[in-house]
Amino acid sequence: MNDKEIILTQDGLKKLEEELETLKSVKRREVAERIKVAIGYGDISENSEYEDAKNEQAFIEGRIITLEKMLRNARIINNDEVDIDTVSIGATVIVEDLEFKDQMEYTIVGTAEADPLQNKISNESPVGRAILGKEKGTIVDVNVPAGVIKYKILDIKK
Numbered sequence: 453m454n455d456k457e458i459i460l461t462q463d464g465l466k467k468l469e470e471e472l473e474t475l476k477s478v479k480r481r482e483v484a485e486r487i488k489v490a491i492g493y494g495d496i497s498e499n500s501e502y503e504d505a506k507n508e509q510a511f512i513e514g515r516i517i518t519l520e521k522m523l524r525n526a527r528i529i530n531n532d533e534v535d536i537d538t539v540s541i542g543a544t545v546i547v548e549d550l551e552f553k554d555q556m557e558y559t560i561v562g563t564a565e566a567d568p569l570q571n572k573i574s575n576e577s578p579v580g581r582a583i584l585g586k587e588k589g590t591i592v593d594v595n596v597p598a599g600v601i602k603y604k605i606l607d608i609k610k
Contacts, residue, residue, distance in 0.1 A: 459562030
């Protein structure tokens with residue numbers, strides 16, 4: 453990961469800080485204890501518990517480094533910065549699929565906190581890119597692998 457600016461909402465910042473704290477204060481201790489117990493089993497050259505614990509330790513340390521770098525390069529979008537005249541990062545947008553008449557509500561976030569299951573889509577996703585900067589009532593074409601989907605922006609809110 454390079455030193456690219458990471459765009460976060462206040463909620464996204466809090467979530468990353470909590471994850472970092474959990475990794476440092478809880479997960480590190482847990483994996484250290486697992487390693488200690490696995491060493492107690494004797495020969496570590498053929499000890500799968502030891503290997504698993506060492507792999508988990510490497511993952512945790514890598515994730516800590518990644519989170520620290522993300523937080524160092526973070527730009528926080530405050531709620532009062534969210535523009536409701538046009539779609540911007542931090543805004544919640546209601547769009548309608550013009551073909552199927554389905555309505556969806558998305559919150560536009562930076563890539564670091566995108567979570568489609570929570571309807572948080574990245575500003576760099578196809579939908580995010582298509583609607584960013586557009587006004588209520590605008591119809592946009594979203595290029596997806598299956599073709600082009602037309603969405604109408606019905607509402608923009610904080």
